[in-house]
Amino acid sequence: MLLTNKNRLIEMLSAALLGLAQERGLSDAPAPRLERPKAVDHGDVACNIALQLSKAWKLNPRELAQALVERLEQQPGYGDLIASCEIAGPGFINFRLSNAAKTVVVNEVLTAGSQFGQLAPEAAPVSRAMIEFVSANPTGPLHVGHGRQAALGDALANLLATQGIQVHREFYYNDAGVQIANLALSVQARLNGLKPGDAAWPESAYNGEYIAEIATAFKASSEYKDDLEAIRQFAVAYLRNEQDIDLKTFGVKFDCYYLESSLYTDGSVAKIVDELQSIGKTYESEGALWLRTTGDGDDKDRVMKKSDGSFTYFVPDVAYHTSKWNRGFEKVINVQGSDHHGTIARVRSGLQGVAQKRGWEIPKTYPEYVLHKMVTVMRHGEEVKISKRAGSYVTVRDLVEWSGGVTPEMAGDERELALQRGRDAVRFFLISRKA
Known part of the structure; x- marks a missing residue:
């Protein structure tokens, strides 16, 4: 209506x-x-x-x-x-x-043309906003679950832009932590001639065939050497390029790719922890450092720093969102899967501590979240479990090409037209269920 x-x-x-x-x-x-x-x-x-x-x-x-x-x-x-x-x-x-x-809107659209529904910047409720979406780990290609985030985030960004808001699209690369270490170990195992199912195959390794493709590409490159850090850097760069191709196929562009690893190298994570400790927002128990999140609506306090000295995954998230506020983004919307619901209170609690320390006035509801259910993929009447570690998934690229009827023989305008058909159909399908 x-x-x-x-x-x-x-x-x-x-x-x-x-x-x-x-x-x-x-x-x-x-x-x-x-x-x-x-x-x-x-x-x-x-x-x-x-x-x-x-x-x-x-x-x-x-x-x-x-x-x-x-x-x-x-x-x-x-x-x-x-x-x-x-x-x-x-x-x-x-x-x-x-x-x-019912038909009055038709006349309005015909009269306004491409300006229908548009607001001038001076009429916008806020001048600028950041939409963070997709933000996949660079441990594999983008599957259809990431595709739903891409469709939702891009649609939301486009809608905000029509309301006169300057929209900044950001992709947060989780290029640090255990999953990246497992990626490097997986490629190293392939380089050593191992494959999934072998007795010596690492239990936490990724089993997808794309791991073998990375190993082959690394071995053929000038950067090849049996060094885990070199393998890690090559694998992350390789998969970032693959994800970029997936996003281009889907017609989604970003203004910024923010690296999680940069929050460690520039000292942001350590600084945030120090600030939270200095205002009494933390305490030590059972050999770990805890954040007092219950005072901000969480059901229990959360571990920030484990007994082995490593940080839990929400700590860099607090540092990342501190960066968002510090960059002047007072309106931030994160598009994430519903499995991230538990991290919302932790991130907001950490931000309130940072605001207290720095004298900032960050709203308690900052950042805002759009959470979506997972995508179920059916093949021949049976559900396909999406798992990069198990090597079971359907990529965004595959779905777009299949939906558009793209064939290997296509080239030029014919291929681009087929891709356009595919991405439009997939985008519509992925945003047709509410988030």
């Missing part, structure tokens, strides 16, 4: 309610809410205000709904907006919009 029509109907309902209340000497009514019915035969929009008020006003909900409809029909412009309405069930009011109301 077009927002203009919705607001007009709410105004009419509010006026009718106020008149009814004054006529009968009743208390003021709350603002009515409209919902889209699940069943098409229940109309275009429905209102349950009669059910809400029946007890307080001591009236039968159907009788109240009928009285409200009679007053509503007297409102100026009602006939232009509503074709019909009916009282259903215990007191729901179901409305059907007129054809003129």
